[in-house]
Amino acid sequence: MQDKELYQHILGLTSPSTVSEVKLNIPAEEILVRAEHPASTKICCPESQKELACYDHAEERRWWHLDSSQYKTILIGCVPRVDCPDHGVKNVTVPGALPHIRFTIMFERFAIEVLQLTKPSKEPLRLPTVMPDGPLFSISLCDAPYTAICLAIAR
Ligand SMILES: [Zn+2]
16 A cells, blocks of 8 residues: 555545645654645535536645654645535535634544543643654643634534
C-alpha cells in the first residue's frame, strides 16, 4: 500500500476525492495530506442538492486530523464551489468537517472525549500530543482550538 492510498483509507476519503500528495515535514513533526477531486466531478449544491459542475474553489484550507504516530496530521484542500441557478455561488459541504471549523470531526470527537474525561478547570488543558519541545503541549482556555472544541461540545 502506497502513502496516498494509505491516507485515503485513514482519512476515509471517498470518490471523487483522492489524496494527491503526502508530505512529511520532519522538523515540524507534521504530515501534510493534500486532497483533490477530478475537474469533471459533479458536485451538489449544499441547499438544493442539485448536481452541478464545479464552478471554482474557495481558498485553501487546513484541517487538523488525528495524529499519525508522533506526527500531527493536517488535511489540506480547496473546498469546491458551485454556481447554483437557485442559490448562487456556494461552498459545498465537506465530508468529515463542519464549515468554518479547523478540525476534522474525528479530531473533534477525540478532543471532546479528552475534555469530558479531564473535566477542565481554569488551568490550562493538556492534550496528549507530542510537540517539538516536549511530550505534551497545553491549550489555555483562551486558545482558539479550545473555544472551537467547546462550541463542538455545545452542538
Ligand atoms: Zn442550489
